[in-house]
Amino acid sequence: MKTRITELFGIRHPIIQGGMHYVGFAELAAAVSNAGGLGIITGLTQKTPELLAREIARCHEMTDKPFGVNLTFLPTFASPPYPEYIAAIVEGGIKAVETAGRSPEAYMPALKAAGIKVIHKCTSVRHALKAERIGCDAVSVDGFECGGHPGEDDVPNMILLPRAAEELKIPFVASGGMADGRSLVAALALGAEGMNMGTRFIATKEAPVHANVKQAIVNASELDTRLIMRSLRNTERVINNAGVERLMEIERAKGDALKIDDIMDQVAGIYPKVMTEGHMDAGAWSCGMVAGLIHDVPSCAELIDRIMAQADELIAKRLAGMLRG
Numbered sequence: 201m202k203t204r205i206t207e208l209f210g211i212r213h214p215i216i217q218g219g220m221h222y223v224g225f226a227e228l229a230a231a232v233s234n235a236g237g238l239g240i241i242t243g244l245t246q247k248t249p250e251l252l253a254r255e256i257a258r259c260h261e262m263t264d265k266p267f268g269v270n271l272t273f274l275p276t277f278a279s280p281p282y283p284e285y286i287a288a289i290v291e292g293g294i295k296a297v298e299t300a301g302r303s304p305e306a307y308m309p310a311l312k313a314a315g316i317k318v319i320h321k322c323t324s325v326r327h328a329l330k331a332e333r334i335g336c337d338a339v340s341v342d343g344f345e346c347g348g349h350p351g352e353d354d355v356p357n358m359i360l361l362p363r364a365a366e367e368l369k370i371p372f373v374a375s376g377g378m379a380d381g382r383s384l385v386a387a388l389a390l391g392a393e394g395m396n397m398g399t400r401f402i403a404t405k406e407a408p409v410h411a412n413v414k415q416a417i418v419n420a421s422e423l424d425t426r427l428i429m430r431s432l433r434n435t436e437r438v439i440n441n442a443g444v445e446r447l448m449e450i451e452r453a454k455g456d457a458l459k460i461d462d463i464m465d466q467v468a469g470i471y472p473k474v475m476t477e478g479h480m481d482a483g484a485w486s487c488g489m490v491a492g493l494i495h496d497v498p499s500c501a502e503l504i505d506r507i508m509a510q511a512d513e514l515i516a517k518r519l520a521g522m523l524r525g
């Protein structure tokens with residue numbers, strides 16, 4: 201399939217693997233890229249720019265296909281040295297960067313000078329338009345159903361994607377709730393040029409996370425995510441578990457007086473405990489409602505081939521058949 205996104209990133213299929221903390225290591229990024237999508241290493245999971253440089257080098261050893269790096273500008277407790285992370289990205293020969301969290305405006309000159317294509321992930325049309333204005337090459341439009349941070353506007357993709365199509369000139373991919381060929385065809389119909397998946401790629405053979413995490417996603421239904429940190433205006437969609445139940449009890453008790461310190465035990469340092477050690481009740485970790493559509497743990501190549509075959513069948517047979525019909 202050829203779209204403006206496959207052309208922009210030099211990939212075979214219009215499928216991107218979004219950056220994911222403690223999931224987006226070289227193993228997953230390389231597997232997605234080898235399968236014809238765009239794999240992405242999560243920059244800040246690497247604790248220093250030197251470690252990111254090593255992770256990029258490791259990924260180059262596993263694939264000769266293009267892959268990208270995610271740079272997340274979130275309210276973290278200690279601000280990472282972003283210019284040094286960007287230097288590692290540039291020196292690593294990376295040609296695609298997914299930015300997220302806040303506007304990448306301050307870093308656009310450095311990224312553009314290195315010939316890097318920037319895809320900014322955002323949850324509203326106004327932020328997508330800002331990304332277009334500051335020179336981003338594409339955006340990843342992340343609907344309310346997404347795993348991770350859906351923003352505060354609560355607009356699901358059925359509305360958000362066609363709204364983005366009405367306003368944007370640069371190409372965009374649909375993000376949030378994407379799982380299969382049906383998602384891809386729907387995203388294309390709504391104006392996107394491809395799709396970005398997070399949660400679906402965790403439940404793959406190559407995702408270097410504990411088997412308990414993959415099983416939790418397979419077991420979860422579309423009813424099993426919760427929104428936390430709403431009153432802090434840092435909303436996150438996470439899978440429900442005992443740690444999240446505790447967190448929500450604290451949120452209910454504190455109401456609008458909630459401070460981040462009140463829930464530190466449930467949100468700080470959780471990812472290695474969950475993703476590496478498999479302690480599923482340790483606390484809050486991002487997961488999309490799309491878990492309800494995830495029933496197996498295929499390899500990335502099996503997953504992507506299946507998506508493309510299903511999309512082909514849907515377009516050429518089901519939809520075309522309806523037209524003929």
Ligand SMILES: Cc1cc2nc3c(=O)[nH]c(=O)nc-3n(C[C@H](O)[C@H](O)[C@H](O)COP(=O)(O)O)c2cc1C
Nearest residue numbers: 218219220221300346347348376377398399486488
């Ligand atoms: C476990 C997990 C960790 C994530 N970490 C990040 C991150 O560090 N930076 C980021 O930009 N997005 C992050 N995301 C969001 C994904 O890149 C992607 O936008 C989102 O998962 C799309 O929604 P979906 O899960 O419904 O596919 C994370 C998502 C998950 C599920």
